[in-house]
Amino acid sequence: MPGKLSEKVAVVTGAGSGMGRSIAEMFIAEGASVICADVSGQQEDVAHSLGDQAVAMHVDVTRADDVRSLIAAAEQRFGQLDILCNNAGYGGPFDLPMHEQDEELFERLIAVNLRGVYYGMRYGIASMLKTGGGAVVNVSSSSGLVGWKGLSCYSASKAAVVQLTKSAALDYAEQNVRINTICPGMTWTGMVPWSKGSRQPPPGEILPIIPMNRWGLDREIAAVAVFLVSDDASYITGAALPVDGGYVSG
16 A cells, blocks of 8 residues: 555655654655755664665755755755655753853754754745645744743744744645644653663653653654645644643643
């Protein structure tokens, strides 16, 4: 049986680890060809593990030229771009009051978390319009929907992604380009300082501040990304979907 993304061409940023890696893996499993973009170098190992349908590319999403070249590579290698996942992100230090979050940190958060999404959408959507449309899924955060103590600047960058998504979705609603955003909660990835690269939390690990009392998993975020870019979500655009174990609702 063909997958939900059969014959589609996708770009995933931040594909070298965590949610981006899982998204690339699930896109491939559903039949897509994927350019795995990252700045870390780990994208090479990820693409190699995924086989001939995956291509690695070194991309700094804060640089317009890099992102423009990324989209051009999708067109040149596969003929078109159908799916764009703007996943690359930066967390920086956590649990600092706003006056202790310095200007350099703020600029880095905006550069990666907002400007990187803007560049991806700007060049990715232009590509999609040439071939009749496509789907964009941005990765924001539940902290972009509600306030999080100690995360003011990070939260601001992610809230901006939500509003960029919602407004751009209206811009292209009649041109067959759907744009949505996932808002993960506390997800077990390499951004968790004590994860030590493990893709699973320790058995029995609980998280009392989350109504479901556990960490989210990167594959749970990836499954939502697959849904949002597939035809199963053909009437959904402009959505900001919390995937957070009930944190925002709680």
